[in-house]
Amino acid sequence: MPHDSVDPVELTADLVRCPSVTPEEGGALALLQERLGAAGFECTRVDRAGVANLFARWGDKGAAKTFGFNGHTDVVPLGDETAWTMPPFGAEIKDGLLWGRGSTDMKSGVAAFVAAAIDLVRDNPPQGAIILTITGDEEGDAEHGTTALLDWMADNGEAMNVCLVGEPTCPDKMGEMIKIGRRGSLSAWFTLTGVQGHSAYPHRARNPLPAMARLMDRLSSHELDSGTDHFDPSTLAVVTIDTGNPTTNVIPAECRATVNVRFNDAHDGASLIAWMQRELDEVEAAFDLTGAMDVKVSGESFLTPPGALSDLVAAAVEAETGVRPVLSTTGGTSDARFVKDHCPVVEFGLVGQTMHQVDERVAVDQIVQLKAIYSRILHDYFG
Structure with missing residues (x-):
């Protein structure tokens, strides 16, 4: 019998309530470890130099097909807290928006792929493995975050065949852009x-x-x-x-x-x-x-040439949004710059217009839509 699906909006709110300003873990990774562990994921904290990181795998190590997600739960400082009109760690929902630091960048992305992964392994266990690498050091120096996870994976025989980073990638509307590289x-x-x-x-x-x-x-x-x-x-x-x-x-x-x-x-x-x-x-x-x-x-600059991975993600995005995304390399840097040395990687996430701003916020329906896109990607990947 299918389980109740994981609500990505509720999970985003729970994460936003964790005050995980870099380098503080703030309870966010502990929360995810509890949720993922309960769903059958093998979880390992990969902390290094005071930075908290989480590795989670469902399925067998070394499976022939292993899909990876990467993201971060750390957030930038609040800035002028008196300028916020909503509590920065309140995760309040108003006018169809979920408000709070990290709601856009990128606790909603993490919540969406965690929810999609848990639903898949509970309701339609795939032939293969899913790996989630979640760091607490993307907004800081990034010296002991995703790099620490990848180093640990290499030392322990863990590997992803492909990876999707859930950073916000869409400038104005959902579905319009996939990042296939970065300057x-x-x-x-x-x-x-x-x-x-x-x-x-x-x-x-x-x-x-x-x-x-x-x-x-x-x-x-x-x-x-x-x-x-x-x-x-x-x-x-x-x-x-x-x-x-x-x-x-x-x-x-x-x-x-x-x-x-x-x-x-x-x-x-x-x-x-x-x-x-x-x-x-x-x-x-x-x-x-x-x-x-x-x-x-x-x-360094990098490019994942258009091909099977970008086609997979683009097809799922178009199916769920009706928008055919462009393949882009614009913007700043992300942890994809580290993942590209491990496996092919692309980035797709929601609209990022308010990230790092006072009164950061995300449209609730975008979180739901993002989970649906990630769910379709996983379903199509494992076929």
Whole structure:
């Protein structure tokens, strides 16, 4: 006899009530472990360096067909709590919307795929396995979240054949976009050091500010590329230039600047670092200054070529929404950048217009629709 289906709206609300601001677990993963364990999933907490993560599998390890979901229960800080018109962890439903931090990004996505997975294994057990990897460190540094789960899986012989990340992907309406890749992201911190002096005697100083202006202009005005088959052109943004100098009669000794690069598959982090270092070296020499650069590559660009996985997801989305989704690589980074080293991965989720905002909220009917889409994907995958 079929069990009562899991209500994804109720589960979303339960998760939103957990104050899981990165890096706090807030009770969200404990709640999911309890629900999944009761449904027959083998659950393991994979905590690392103070970060909480959850691995859950239904079915045999090493099954010939293993479908994976990935998501996160951590949320960004509230910002100005007095600006919220609804309790940020209240999960109240009003005007057809469920309100609260994480309601869009991405506790509703996690609730939808957990609900879909539990219903499938209870009512129509598949020939194969379902793996859920849920982290508490996506909104933070992401050094001990999905990477810790994937490391643990490799050490313990666990593997997904394909994976769907449940991040919000639709700009305006349900069903319009699937992410099949992401741009890479790189940040670079530059320091130029000269000699401090009196602004009335500039010849006795070595001013790093004109040099930094030259460097930032050269970097930001350079056309990295004109786009590739599946990606928009790469971009470089200068996000700060600073000397900390409050006076007008002192030439400072030091100037700092930071840039952020979002790059497509025409580049990798190493090639961009080498280019920026060459530009820095030239400015150093031209202005007789000392330069330094620190770099963090948050993720390389990647693409899951259109094929069986994107076709599977697109067909389910169209069947449930009547909308044929476009295949996109737009937006920032996600944990798919780690999963792509393990197996083919795509992303699909609900409309993300209010994520990270004050009064974050999600349409209740979208949560229900998202569970239906995930349920259809699982049904069609296991056939």
